[in-house]
Amino acid sequence: MSEIQTIVMPKWGLAMQEGMLAAWHVEEGATVSKGQEIADIETSKIANAFESPVSGKLRRILVTGGETVPVGALLGVVADDSVSDAEISSFVDDFQAKFAEQLAASASEKGPEPETVEVAGQRIRYLQIGDGAGTPIVLIHGYGGDLNNFLFNQPALAEKHTTYAIDLPGHGGSTKDVGEADIAGQAKTVLGFLDAKGIQKAHLVGHSMGGGVSLYLATHHPDRVASATLLAPAGLGPDISMEYINGFIEASRRKKLEPILQMLVAKPEMVTGDMVEDVLKFKRLDGVDAALKKVRDAVFAGGKQALSLRDQLGSVKVPVQVIWGTQDKIVPAKHSEGLPGSVKVTTFDDAGHLIHMEKAAEVNQAILAFAAAD
Amino acid sequence: MAKKSYRQAISEALSQEMERDPTIVIMGEDIAGGAGAEGEQDAWGGPLGVTKGLYTKFGPDRVLDTPITESGFIGAAVGAAASGLRPVAELMFVDFMGVCFDQIFNQAAKFKYMFGGKAKTPVVIRTMYGAGFRAASQHSQCLYNVFTHIPGLKVALPSNPYEAKGLLIQAIRDDDPVIFFEHKAMYDMEGEVPDETYAIPFGQANVTREGDDATIIAFGRMVNFANTVADKLSKDGITCTVVDPRTTSPLDTETILETAAETGRVVVVDEAHPRCNMATDVSALICQEAFDKLKAPIKMVTAPHAPVPFSAALEDLYIPSMDKIEAAVRSVTGKSH
Known part of the structure; x- marks a missing residue:
């Protein structure tokens, strides 16, 4: 195969326009494989390992460590030895010329923007990406999160499916008056969202508390759920780190909040200053403090998870998979043990609670594989 | 947003x-x-x-x-x-x-x-x-x-x-x-700016950049100048922490002292006249509370002790400029051109 493949600056989330290639893990001439961590990339929001989108020999590196380039800029070229250096050079020249044109043309263009929809008197913000014909995927964040938590997932999933990431009540850009704050109440809101968007059935992907919401819908409303992918979900055991939940509510200063957010991930350096500042900005919005406390008191009353659906998991009528990082400090991965054989369980040893960010490529693949089965 | x-x-x-x-x-x-x-x-x-x-x-x-x-x-x-x-x-x-x-x-x-x-x-x-x-x-x-x-x-x-x-x-x-x-x-x-309402508590500084080589504490409009300088210098391998105190009363002395101690090299940028201004106030604070952490004398970048000139050319020279801030950072870090 004498094909030339490209590695370009990825787009992690709507706001990302450029990224800094902090360091390469591989050198020119190395053989890379798809999914291999080949570089560290930092954006103003987040720092993460970059996984190779392709396999082959890394023939050319175009961006050196420390350089900041726009999304889509050529980072490297992969091709086997049958392609000559001259061919690669002319390919690169061609790419760069076209990219410069594209960049100029897209300067005024806007990407998808979040929208809002009214659900039972509440304003629910969501982001739709993709318009695939098949069953849509609905992404539901966890406690204190918002739709941006799926920034590494939604674009990849949107290549095959229509995807909707939503903000639960009290979160992100949705109404801060949460109404019924327990998981059943939140599930009602998600059902209302499906109705409002005319979605009969969806593949649900839920993280943490959103995983509990997805699990609740899978058990109580199987007619609306095509499959459920539960990422470190609530609802499978009593344990929850109240150190995290209360710390998240109480920390109003960057210095206090940073170590709390670092509990979410296996590698604390993933949490950037801007990520901390974004959470502080969310927490400053009027009504958020009350909403967070109300949800805490309903979902984690007395320092334990109020909802347990473990016993109903064996009889659930829709496919369910559970994905967990064993270094999860918020909801322990031991909740994934001893589940019925019908539930597919995947664990990762080098990841924490934000499994969909820390192991984005693997989680995306697992979601797509699961969703393709219907 | x-x-x-x-x-x-x-x-x-x-x-x-x-x-x-x-x-x-x-x-x-x-x-x-x-x-x-x-x-x-x-x-x-x-x-x-x-x-x-x-x-x-x-x-x-x-x-x-x-x-x-x-x-x-x-x-x-x-x-x-x-x-x-x-x-x-x-x-x-x-x-x-x-x-x-x-x-x-x-x-x-x-x-x-x-x-x-x-x-x-x-x-x-x-x-x-x-x-x-x-x-x-x-x-x-x-x-x-x-x-x-x-x-x-x-x-x-x-x-x-x-x-x-x-x-x-x-x-x-x-x-x-x-x-x-x-x-x-x-x-x-x-x-x-969010459409929703939100209040930023007084007395809580904002750390707008994080770096290892110097700490720039700047006030009001000067925060933006400091951010621009920090971004420019980071390309030369000099990384700066930039602190926006947000309020001068109450003053977040905790963040100022912490960030000053972290780098040990401090530049304070204040558009006000140089006598009895926020730059002298903050410098005195750091000297009293964190003197042992300083690796270089504090530099103040301020307007001169003179009325603001009407002449456009003179007014431009009067306002603390990004060049002056950059020079001050290079001076305290010992990394001049």
């Missing part, structure tokens, strides 16, 4: 808070423009259009055009605050504060103290400060340091549109008198 200008952010904060709380009134010279007279109503919206539209929305009982008598209407605002309203007065240029010093320094700032904590004075005085507007020496001063000096007053210096909305909402909800400083060269600056 929607992009809004500094001007829009302030206007939105006023409008949303006035909707929330009927005791909030705004007053000042031409903040409506033409109010009560025959002819066009709401003609001005303040000298730079910040309050435009509020008269139409909230009417003459809550949007009051005042005579050009600062001592009169600032006194009225302070009195109204002491008797149950939450007035937001606009005093066009901070340079004119001098004519109502008694109302601010002796009355507003002292009520709580003089009446044994039984009186509160929830007044906000919005005012324009700073050079760069070709407005000469009587319309270009900073003076936030003067108000910082007075116990009983709170002083906010928003450095961008997000900060402007959140700090103004906090100022309005605060039970103490707040002098709210808007830099006149920043009204068209744009940034992401």
Whole structure:
């Protein structure tokens, strides 16, 4: 195969326009494989390992460590030895010329923007990406999160499916008056969202508390759920780190909040200053403090998870998979043990609670594989 | 998130808070423009259009055009605050504060103290400060340091549109008198501002950049200069922490001392005259509390001890520039060109 493949600056989330290639893990001439961590990339929001989108020999590196380039800029070229250096050079020249044109043309263009929809008197913000014909995927964040938590997932999933990431009540850009704050109440809101968007059935992907919401819908409303992918979900055991939940509510200063957010991930350096500042900005919005406390008191009353659906998991009528990082400090991965054989369980040893960010490529693949089965 | 200008952010904060709380009134010279007279109503919206539209929305009982008598209407605002309203007065240029010093320094700032904590004075005085507007020496001063000096007053210096909305909402909800400083060269600056209301607590500095080589503490508009310099220097391998104290009273001494100690090399940027300003204040603080952490003498980048010149060329030289900030950072780090 004498094909030339490209590695370009990825787009992690709507706001990302450029990224800094902090360091390469591989050198020119190395053989890379798809999914291999080949570089560290930092954006103003987040720092993460970059996984190779392709396999082959890394023939050319175009961006050196420390350089900041726009999304889509050529980072490297992969091709086997049958392609000559001259061919690669002319390919690169061609790419760069076209990219410069594209960049100029897209300067005024806007990407998808979040929208809002009214659900039972509440304003629910969501982001739709993709318009695939098949069953849509609905992404539901966890406690204190918002739709941006799926920034590494939604674009990849949107290549095959229509995807909707939503903000639960009290979160992100949705109404801060949460109404019924327990998981059943939140599930009602998600059902209302499906109705409002005319979605009969969806593949649900839920993280943490959103995983509990997805699990609740899978058990109580199987007619609306095509499959459920539960990422470190609530609802499978009593344990929850109240150190995290209360710390998240109480920390109003960057210095206090940073170590709390670092509990979410296996590698604390993933949490950037801007990520901390974004959470502080969310927490400053009027009504958020009350909403967070109300949800805490309903979902984690007395320092334990109020909802347990473990016993109903064996009889659930829709496919369910559970994905967990064993270094999860918020909801322990031991909740994934001893589940019925019908539930597919995947664990990762080098990841924490934000499994969909820390192991984005693997989680995306697992979601797509699961969703393709219907 | 929607992009809004500094001007829009302030206007939105006023409008949303006035909707929330009927005791909030705004007053000042031409903040409506033409109010009560025959002819066009709401003609001005303040000298730079910040309050435009509020008269139409909230009417003459809550949007009051005042005579050009600062001592009169600032006194009225302070009195109204002491008797149950939450007035937001606009005093066009901070340079004119001098004519109502008694109302601010002796009355507003002292009520709580003089009446044994039984009186509160929830007044906000919005005012324009700073050079760069070709407005000469009587319309270009900073003076936030003067108000910082007075116990009983709170002083906010928003450095961008997000900060402007959140700090103004906090100022309005605060039970103490707040002098709210808007830099006149920043009204068209744009940034992401949530549509929802939010308050930024006073006395909590914002760390806008994180670095290892030097700490730049900057005030108001100078925060943006410092950020730009930090971004430029990072390309040369010099990384800076930039601290925006947000309020000079109360002052977040904890963050200042922590970030100063982390790098041991400090530059303080203050647009005010160099004597008895925030740069000297912060430098003294660091010298007293963190002297053993310093690796180099503190550098202050300020305007000179001279009135703001009217000549455009001289005014440009007068304002602390990014070049001067960069040179100061290079000097304290020992990494010159």
